[in-house]
Amino acid sequence: xxxxxxxxxxxxxxxxxxxxxxxxxxxxxxxxxxxxxxxxxxxxxxxxxxxxxxxxxxxxxxxxxxxxxxxxxxxxxxxxxxxxxxxxxxxxxxxxxxxxxxxxxxxxxxxxxxxxxxxx
Amino acid sequence: xxxxxxxxxxxxxxxxxxxxxxxxxxxxxxxxxxxxxxxxxxxxxxxxxxxxxxxxxxxxxxxxxxxxxxxxxxxxxxxxxxxxxxxxxxxxxxxxxxxxxxxxxxxxxxxxxxxxxxxxxxxxxxxxxxxxxxxxxxxxxxxxxxxxxxxxxxxxxxxxxxxxxxxxxxxxxxxxxxxxxxxxxxxxxxxxxxxxxxxxxxxxxxxxxxxxxxx
Numbered sequence: 001x002x003x004x005x006x007x008x009x010x011x012x013x014x015x016x017x018x019x020x021x022x023x024x025x026x027x028x029x030x031x032x033x034x035x036x037x038x039x040x041x042x043x044x045x046x047x048x049x050x051x052x053x054x055x056x057x058x059x060x061x062x063x064x065x066x067x068x069x070x071x072x073x074x075x076x077x078x079x080x081x082x083x084x085x086x087x088x089x090x091x092x093x094x095x096x097x098x099x100x101x102x103x104x105x106x107x108x109x110x111x112x113x114x115x116x117x118x119x120x
Numbered sequence: 121x122x123x124x125x126x127x128x129x130x131x132x133x134x135x136x137x138x139x140x141x142x143x144x145x146x147x148x149x150x151x152x153x154x155x156x157x158x159x160x161x162x163x164x165x166x167x168x169x170x171x172x173x174x175x176x177x178x179x180x181x182x183x184x185x186x187x188x189x190x191x192x193x194x195x196x197x198x199x200x201x202x203x204x205x206x207x208x209x210x211x212x213x214x215x216x217x218x219x220x221x222x223x224x225x226x227x228x229x230x231x232x233x234x235x236x237x238x239x240x241x242x243x244x245x246x247x248x249x250x251x252x253x254x255x256x257x258x259x260x261x262x263x264x265x266x267x268x269x270x271x272x273x274x275x276x277x278x279x280x281x282x283x284x285x286x287x288x289x290x291x292x293x294x295x296x297x298x299x300x301x302x303x304x305x306x307x308x309x310x311x312x313x314x315x316x317x318x319x320x321x322x323x324x325x326x327x328x329x330x331x332x333x334x335x
Contacts (some may be wrong), residue, residue, distance in 0.1 A: 004270065005266060005267055005270045006191060020297060021199050022250060032202065034135045041184070045176055052188075059258065060256070060259070062256055062259045062260035062263055063287070064260060064263035064266070064267050064283070066222070066263040066267050066271065066279070066283065069271065069276065069279065071267060071270065072264040073263040073264070073267045073270070073272075074263060075259035075260050075261075075262045075263035076155045076254065076259050076262055077254075077259065078254045078255060078256045078257075078258060078260070079255060079256045079259070079261025080255070080256075081189075081213060081253075081255060082158075082248055082249070082252060082253055083155075083156070083157060083158035083177075083178075083246060083251045083252045083253075083254050084157070084158075084174065084177060084248045084249045084251035085248065086244070086248065087174045087175075087244035087247040087248060088172060088173055088174070089168050089172045089173065089174055090154070090156055092153075092156065093146060093148070094123060094148055094152070095129070095146065095147050095149070096145065096146050097129065097133060097136050097145060097146075097147065099136075100143055102146050103166075104121070104315075105168050105172065107121070107144070107168075108171070109170050110170060110306040111167070111168070111169060111231070111232060111235075112167070112168040113121070113152075113166075113167055113168075113228055114121050114123060114165060114166050114168065114274055115121070115122045115123070115163055115164075115165045115181050115183075116122075116123050116124075116125050116137075116148070116153055116159050116162050116163060116165065116169075116178075116181075116331060117122055117123070117124055117125070117132040117162050117163050117273040118126055118132070118164075118296070118299070118300070119126050119132045119134075119135060119332040120126070120129075120299045120300055120302065120303035120304070
């Protein structure tokens with residue numbers, strides 16, 4: 001997921017998918033093998049926009065706002081749950097120090113110890 | 121593999137260059153791993169088996185100590201011993217769980233040798249159960265931290281401060297937010313947080329800084 005704040009709250013289904021990983025389908029918001037019904041969201045025509053707040057609330061994704069710059073950031077699914085909802089390693093692509101992108105899935109088939117460190 | 125939790129890649133680069141890593145050495149400028157795995161400080165680690173299944177969730181992951189004369193590190197014990205009594209008590213509490221730095225590496229070697237038969241390899245249900253709880257406040261803190269980082273990178277560093285503060289207020293035991301903010305905010309702007317770091321740790325709980333390993 002891009003982890004980029006947005007400057008408007010009306011998103012298309014494609015934008016919402018890119019931002020959160022959730023697909024808007026006729027049966028609701030779906031990700032992996034899970035779908036959450038969205039009874040208050042009318043059927044969307046292709047490219048139509050919807051107010052992200054109602055869907056985010058339904059998914060337990062809190063939204064932070066910056067008044068000065070007119071920005072919003074959508075937080076991860078939260079409330080009565082844990083950080084991991086499955087033990088399968090999620091998709092993780094991170095930059096290396098030379099500007100390349102490294103997909104951790106490329107290490108499949110080997111044991112991986114992932115150590116987070118920091119300069120601070 | 122190692123991943124630097126640094127908003128500014130250049131802050132991490134000297135350490136990367138000095139280490140000459142032969143393993144994948146990456147950077148997580150957006151702190152994606154804090155959200156994905158619940159890493160609340162550094163160093164934290166997770167283990168992933170050959171099938172891509174996490175067999176230990178995020179936990180404190182110190183490497184064994186190298187004798188000081190070999191790595192040029194500061195003599196932290198002497199520094200701690202020289203602190204005023206109150207500060208020394210807090211720092212000793214914060215670092216109590218990093219005294220046995222061999223424990224994590226020993227467990228890791230056991231898993232490397234035995235795989236799923238290792239006593240340290242956890243089944244999926246336990247991995248999930250041991251991962252960090254995420255109430256709404258913690259999710260909202262992540263959103264504020266995202267705003268703060270975005271504003272910082274976009275050149276609005278002063279405007280980022282209020283979101284760093286809000287992230288810490290909402291998720292006070294997540295020291296990765298707090299420590300990253302302290303490294304990014306110019307001290308000449310005044311104090312980022314109401315209290316200094318040690319007082320804040322004492323208030324929130326010294327054992328939240330490096331939570332004890334449950335091996």
